[in-house]
Amino acid sequence: MSSGRQDGRRSDQQRDGQRGGRNDRDRDRSAEARPVTLGTPPRLRPGALRVVALGGIGEIGRNMTVYEIDGRLLIVDCGVLFPEDGQPGVDLILPDLRLVEDRLDDIDAVVITHGHEDHIGALPWLLRQRSDLPVLGARFSLALIAAKCKEHRIKPNLRVVTEGERLRTGPWDLQFFAVNHSIPDALAVGIRTQAGTVLHTGDIKLDQLPLDGRLTDLGGFAQLGQEGVDLFCVDSTNAEVPGFVAPERDIGPVLESYIGKATQRVIVASFASHVHRVQQMLDAAHAHGRKVAFVGRSMVRNMQIAQELGLLTVPDGLVRSLDKVLELPPNQVLLISTGSQGEPLSALSRMSRGEHRSVNLEQGDTVILASSMIPGNETSVFTVINELSRVGVTVIHQQTAKVHVSGHASAGELLFLYNAVRPRNVIPVHGEWRHLRAQAKLAVATGVPADRVVLAPNGTVVDLVDGKARAVGQIEVGMVYVDGNAVGDVNETTLSDRLILGEGGFIAITVAIDSHTGRAVASPTIAGRGFSDDPKALDAVVPLVEAELARTEADGITDTHRVAQAVRRVVGRWVGDVYRRRPMIVPTVLAV
């Protein structure tokens, strides 16, 4: 690899960053080649139904869909998206709430399909603006929302609904259906309106042997389909994956076999809301005479909620505090922990680095990651696995044993859904573009006309008029970044600066000039951070800056901005020539 190419790449990334990841050259492409950009949406016809996703389409996360009819709004889900590499320092990404912020009083309800963060995580930011918004959801979902709102010091207006229930609010005739997912109490919602009927699945799969016996209500879907489903908004996450997701109960025997043959401590990590997975861990522990401690704040909290709601069955005396369990012989210990995604601060990561307050893992211990690797987390998960392997801990994970199944329907299951619902129009939701395209193919394969499958990215306005769904316009939706305490002040400029700083650091040059003569009144101060460990790295540029200052003085330049530009140019050229690097150059010129 030549250094020329390396430099090219770095500089390209910087440029990309500076204009938000897109290059504006060569935009003369044929219209067919790119999805059409729609204009301002027309006024919504009386009695017609409008659908706008504010998140979740073209991305996995921040699911939020707004339905509108006759001036009234219904929101389904209000989740967060977790940032990627190109969004450094960002804690969370919210849906762009502007569409509903101006119309808070028009909202009849927020329906929550289930309690995952990508469906409930942004609720506090919505409820801060109108805390009495009715939030409808199943018990477990609302219990998680209640806990979240408490942390945000918000008192929400929660209303429990159950599968099979039908209720009316404003123009919305809602019916809830049990669906099976990787969290208890998930619901789909049927929305009957004057303009037609919507079936919004939320996250869904069709486990035919669910641990709690709570099947996805395919019969209910078929009945609604019989009545006529005009619009089907359906989970696309696994639409690319052929076949069927294996039953969750297949995991139990695998866990049990590893736990059964372990002779020392066993730690199982999984998602803190995956109650059925945890139930199988508890059962395996019980069968093999181990006592259990929950580790990690969200695991402890969620399992307490699940137990209170009767969703988790805990044999008497099985679960104890961590300190109590650690007093037992190693072969009587099972820890159920968060940290399956390799989060650096999680209990499991700390254990892997030998930094956990009370759990010291040793050669011969067993760690089971009963979880997927969420795309983007592979490096951090493998870091944990490698650190554990280094110590001699036996690590079982998804790539070496059947310790995880997905919570989202594969293509085979989705076909069952289409054939039950027989929808007239389809909007693939909950997926990146590759998933949406795969979903569209499935819809067409089951007989949905291709022009009735509407690929509608976030902000696309889809109207259901006379039984036909059509994209009619586009509203502006952006990424709303939460960073620390503040929301919305971190945008593309800040992120592109962070990317440049993170790649190359900066060189700061401070110059004080006489405001009348432009003469430097002190030697320039030059300092780099994130540029080089070599303390003399920047020495050679000082005389060049001094020479430049002599020139600006000779030219009678006293404007600090122009002097700063001249300094930036000299230093930038020097560092490019000598180092082939592109740090941020930060000149400060004081006139004294």
Place this chain on the structure above:
Amino acid sequence: MSSGRQDGRRSDQQRDGQRGGRNDRDRDRSAEARPVTLGTPPRLRPGALRVVALGGIGEIGRNMTVYEIDGRLLIVDCGVLFPEDGQPGVDLILPDLRLVEDRLDDIDAVVITHGHEDHIGALPWLLRQRSDLPVLGARFSLALIAAKCKEHRIKPNLRVVTEGERLRTGPWDLQFFAVNHSIPDALAVGIRTQAGTVLHTGDIKLDQLPLDGRLTDLGGFAQLGQEGVDLFCVDSTNAEVPGFVAPERDIGPVLESYIGKATQRVIVASFASHVHRVQQMLDAAHAHGRKVAFVGRSMVRNMQIAQELGLLTVPDGLVRSLDKVLELPPNQVLLISTGSQGEPLSALSRMSRGEHRSVNLEQGDTVILASSMIPGNETSVFTVINELSRVGVTVIHQQTAKVHVSGHASAGELLFLYNAVRPRNVIPVHGEWRHLRAQAKLAVATGVPADRVVLAPNGTVVDLVDGKARAVGQIEVGMVYVDGNAVGDVNETTLSDRLILGEGGFIAITVAIDSHTGRAVASPTIAGRGFSDDPKALDAVVPLVEAELARTEADGITDTHRVAQAVRRVVGRWVGDVYRRRPMIVPTVLAV
């Protein structure tokens, strides 16, 4: 998720960064739980063999092993490692060459097992120090090295060796064995010495139906084993994966079926050194009446070399220039491109964003990623897949079709190797800890005594004395970062600064004080980069800084360093309280 936890995580990452990713608390762990850290190695006994890996153990990349006997050195491979997220702005990572830099004249030869970057990429930095070092390797490997050295303006001393060949250099009696991998002309090397015989596999698999008929020389290994292999250094990459790697020739029919049914342009991306994969693309193109253009500098160069060496068979008139091929109707076009890892500057990434100079992809075109996703690259690969899907390009990739097989032996194949070689001692190489541990298990399962399997991280000194290999010491080896033109000036301080800057940006405060009185002679200048898009974000801290300056002046402080510290404290506290962020605080105090 509470903002408290978010802050905790960010601050932890920063702290981790500042001390190189390790926490020094809680280091009172039992000795068994952590690999023993060895002291300074003893002098090497006359006639004993010493082995030190400078790279490749505990990581995938920068493979380099140094053998020593009676003061003479033999090097096997000299590769680079590609940086991870925690090493921002770094282009390449070299093995720490200090061990050999002081002893360049003691080196008898550098043996190159094959031409992948992680085995040859660091050669220029070694040859810069002694360009006449004899470099031994097979034709294709040396041709790639010659091209690389030309870019670095180095004239290497290359010596072609072939499988079956046996040659002596210094105390080293070398024998080369054909091995099968994902690049032509790969070799294993047997090293007979006075102290015993080593078999160093390089990267290896056991495809029993290789496209070029060049099988891994299992018979030769068995013969050497019969004679007695005292030390076996063996590729661990896929030791965790059960079973066998499917034959490379299984890919051909899959490629052909997709190419056969495509009605528009087809682009296939793969690794630029995977000649056999490319051969199958050419064959499929030929069978379906398509003409081919190579796209991407390394693809063009390597396929030219492969063709010249007779490793790639190109029917007359099949391959043309890109411009010529693009003049053909879409159903007669096949492009073979680099960019399978989603590299942002690659031809394929540019095509996916609609930014390629001459290739505009359209709905209905087909892109096949005939490649793996190297861990850490998933996000960038999926970005390309999603961009292509958005346009309506059909994308085929490893997760949806059988378009890739690994180049590294799975566990089943490794067992064949052990049973052929019957080694007396084993050092698992080429792998992260999880791979090394899995390899160790395989060795033990085939009868190697557990105490003869030496897990020897980079820098561990292993001596083979009286037929037994034992770790006897540890030399210091570090990460050597190449960034732009410079090598070694970017180290942990710079990287941790980049991580902090990349997460939170910086706030720079510039103050000019009277050198005699300490009085501020101008208003402080406060500017943030990578902190906030809000131009007023920092306004509120200005009066706090002014108040602090009044205090330092009142206290008679004129030392610029102390004033800077006071300013840093005030601004740091303020930004933590108000924003819950941790940007770098950069005060500059000029005395004028």
